[in-house]
Amino acid sequence: MKEIIGGVTAVQGFTAAGIAAGLKKNGRNDMALVFSDVDAVAAGVFTTNAVKAAPVQRDIEIVKTRKTVRGVVLNAGNANACTGEEGKKADKAMAAAAAEALGVETDDILTCSTGVIGQLLPVGKVTAGAKLLAESLSSEGGDKAAQAIMTTDTYSKQCAVEVKIGGKTVTIGAMTKGSGMIHPNMATMLCVTASDVAMSKELLQEAVRDVVNVSFNMISVDRDTSTNDSYMILANGKAGNPEITEKNADYEAFKEALCYVAVKLAKLMAADGEGATKLLEVTVKNAASEESAKVLSKAVITSNLVKAAVFGSDANWGRIICALGYSGIEFNPEAVDLWVESESGKLKLAENGLATDYSEEFATKILSDKEVTVTADMKMGKYNATAWGCDLTYDYVKINGDYRS
Amino acid sequence: MKEIIGGVTAVQGFTAAGIAAGLKKNGRNDMALVFSDVDAVAAGVFTTNAVKAAPVQRDIEIVKTRKTVRGVVLNAGNANACTGEEGKKADKAMAAAAAEALGVETDDILTCSTGVIGQLLPVGKVTAGAKLLAESLSSEGGDKAAQAIMTTDTYSKQCAVEVKIGGKTVTIGAMTKGSGMIHPNMATMLCVTASDVAMSKELLQEAVRDVVNVSFNMISVDRDTSTNDSYMILANGKAGNPEITEKNADYEAFKEALCYVAVKLAKLMAADGEGATKLLEVTVKNAASEESAKVLSKAVITSNLVKAAVFGSDANWGRIICALGYSGIEFNPEAVDLWVESESGKLKLAENGLATDYSEEFATKILSDKEVTVTADMKMGKYNATAWGCDLTYDYVKINGDYRS
Known part of the structure; x- marks a missing residue:
């Protein structure tokens, strides 16, 4: 296994984008899209908070019921939590706008939000933003996507590795944000991981759970568990390795590489905790x-x-x-x-x-x-x-x- | 029930003192003694921290095995926690010095410490201090005792009430400290409550547990549970009420009064949390x-x-x-x-x-x-x-x- 430059778009078949949709008052980029050009197996873990944001509720359902998805659209500046039915509609509209522009189904697009709790997501801004994101996708877009999901993060957080699996080079690339806000509110941890590994959904979910338990679940900035925490992985199989369907050496090699990426990003997040110097x-x-x-x-x-x-x-x-x-x-x-x-x-x-x-x-x-x-x-x-x-x-x-x- | 002026020495049969033993570097009073001129039934609850200071370990044993005690000697400036066998010896020596000067048994004297963790209690200073305290006891000494146990507390905390029980006037007086330190270290909550109520040890312990659960156990300054938290009550029976031995109206009246005092002091402690403005x-x-x-x-x-x-x-x-x-x-x-x-x-x-x-x-x-x-x-x-x-x-x-x- 070796670390390489880049994040989600270091992985073949993945493009990404970051744009300004007007959610952040300072005009910075505040929406991101990560997209796979073929179906990708999806797995994820989400906040244990009894109060779950609209996108978290939707993602849990999609990850549970669908084998594959195509992408994730994310916004910073508004958590879309404690927003009731209106919030759910706005969340779905954001996904639908991206899906329509990309020519895929609405439920092919997962969603993440981070920012103020209790304010309605401005549906006009995020649907326009989602459309613009779809038009802006690029195989060099990983950096922009990672920057666009920052809130009070002082630097963007990405990591990518290559690992040999089944005689093929498998790549894992991820971006994350955490420990910040633009209008003081809940810090939220979001992580989108892309991989070209070929792997069954069940094993991917199990690997994710094990990895998160020793990485993101072992960090804390302020002991306040967000309503929006989301870790998701999309694996599109483009590496061409024999599909991993049992816990063999290939599985362990992939899990080790995934863990390396997750621990590295988790440590970056803790080090960049709000106000932190150490x-x-x-x-x-x-x-x-x-x-x-x-x-x-x-x-x-x-x-x-x-x-x-x-x-x-x-x-x-x-x-x-x-x-x-x-x-x-x-x-x-x-x-x-x-x-x-x-x-x-x-x-x-x-x-x-x-x-x-x-x-x-x-x-x-x-x-x-x-x-x-x-x-x-x-x-x-x-x-x-x-x-x-x-x-x-x-x-x-x-x-x-x-x-x- | 009515609130009256004063603290522990508002209760008949109790005297108290506060003196400087040289534990605090600024020369302020740093040792206190509360003493009953007759045997007093003792009850108490102590920190749930797995790391228990020497005085806490000793008090738990005494409260469990003895029906009555005579007093409590307290020091601020050194927690006598994580000090091993030497710490236990120093703690007992402090009690023994007070007991000898007062003509009672060593185990008649409970102990409390608050301050730095992991430093040995200077046995010469505290034994000399205990002797001086015994010589300084006064029926007006409650204020001085309450002041002497302060660390970074910005004001001393006392409360006293009178309540009619069994046709007699029963008094409860208490002093407490919390949320402070002189050399930055664990905040510790200490509370010594005196009463002239006549009550069985079993019921007194039960009343204390119930009252602490809705008062001191419901406050937090920083979520850090001290190694030294101690709440103890001494009841000397001098009010002359028929001894409370069952959960009758007298028991409820006493518990209500005890709860009033505990909640008032707990709120004062929270409001005076380190650095607090609200x-x-x-x-x-x-x-x-x-x-x-x-x-x-x-x-x-x-x-x-x-x-x-x-x-x-x-x-x-x-x-x-x-x-x-x-x-x-x-x-x-x-x-x-x-x-x-x-x-x-x-x-x-x-x-x-x-x-x-x-x-x-x-x-x-x-x-x-x-x-x-x-x-x-x-x-x-x-x-x-x-x-x-x-x-x-x-x-x-x-x-x-x-x-x-």
Whole structure:
């Protein structure tokens, strides 16, 4: 497997576009389209929030009932959530406008929205935008599409890899956005992944679920699960590999490559969390189960006190062990070892639950780097998990609270 | 029932003191003692964090095994958590020093600590402090005791009430601290309640558990559950009421009064959360169960995005319904009504899950007040719950992250 330049349009048979439909007040591009020139097997996972945006409700139904689709139309600036029947109509109209211009069925087009909750999606703007997108499709359009779905993201997020499967070169390309808004509102995580792999729908869905569980589901910026989170993959089979229909070596090779892309994008998203200055990676080692390792690592990356300490480059390990402690997982505090690590080095802060004689100065140096890793050894079993978050900063408060200033 | 001036020493038979033992670097009072001149029935509830500070471990054992105690010695500035066997020894030494000076048994004295995690409690300072406290006890010492346990609290927190029980006047007085630290670290909630009620230990424990569940357990400043949280009550029977040994009208009258004191102090604590400028009260109405009403209301007060919106006086109701949505409780988003309310008035923001035609200007006016109430009507059942929190501000980040600046 090797990483290559580009995103969704690095994959053969996929074109994309990004245009301005007038949803963002600053006039930036705010709609994107990703399109496969042949039928593509579709799989996806969506927000667990009881409040689901109109596009999420529609996509869940389509992914469940249809084997293939052709594309995804996305808008930023309006979440189309809590908008009732009108919202559902506007969402479908957006898909229909793209479908008509592309000569495919309405339900061949999935939809994603991100932005303000509770405001009606302006149906005239998005249908005109969808038509313009269809006319603007290009095999170099991946960058524009990735840029168009940004909200308060400070950079666009793409990744592509090539992997040999069944003697053929299979490509996976993805774009994602997260941790932002243009009018302060829910951050939403959207990810569209394209691949030319030939694979059954059932296995594709299973691979997606496994991959999301160790990538996007292991990041947090503010512990607020959006109404719009969507991860979807379209696989058009153009690589010509023998179709993957069982969990063989080909399946594992594809899943590993898909996981590489997902983890890379998830980390970029955490690092670009609203107001963030640092990426915080937390690995919990030797937990009693995989689930407890995940819960423990997520407790640390979501703790406001840990996040604030990371912002202040403060080796406040008491906050880390405290967060492990309230995670709900049973463990022996008097067995836990804690480390911090960065490109500056590695330092053990606590051994068997007690402070080591560490250098505060060196700890501060480590914590001052842009990527900080915390490792907790629970000494209970053999299960590990890694979660990613970011620091809590003045800018987080500014972006989400004091935007009038 | 009526509220009266004072705190723990408003109760007959109780004396208190607050002194400086040198734990706080700024020289402020940092140790307190509350003492009953006769045996007092003891009950308490303690942190659910798997990491429990030395005093918490000791208190749990004493409250479980002894019927009565005589007092509580408290220190601020050092949490005595993650300190191993040395920490347990220092904790016991603090109790023993107070007990010796007071002529009681070591296990007659409960202990509480709050401050930095992972640093050894300076045993010389706290034993000298405990002795000085014993010599400084006074029936007017409640104020000093309440002040001495403050960390980054901006005001001390006390409450006292009188209630007629069995033809006698029963008094309840309490002091609490919360949401602060002197060296940035875990906020800890400590509450010592004194009463002259005559009541069995079993019923007192049950009343405490019920009361804490609707008061202190319903507040949150940062979702970080401390290693040191402690709520304890000492009841010395001096009111002369017939001992309460069953759940009769006397029991209910006492519990109501105890609840009044606890809710008042819990709200003061939330309003004085680190960096807070506003108290946020969230009432969930007509939920399907009491537990789900609690979970829903706590999801809203702990949402960073809701807290930041309250700081910005932004009527961002999408964040509220989103937080309800990810609470894990099932409900119909298209049935929910949402209101905001303050002394400026009341405004319905959403009806049946859709935005009303509300005035943004009036919403901002309501949200600009010091105490803001959000009400969510779930229309599912008959259960209500109220939770209290505060806004997320620049000062929260400053206190916990950027303290070197």
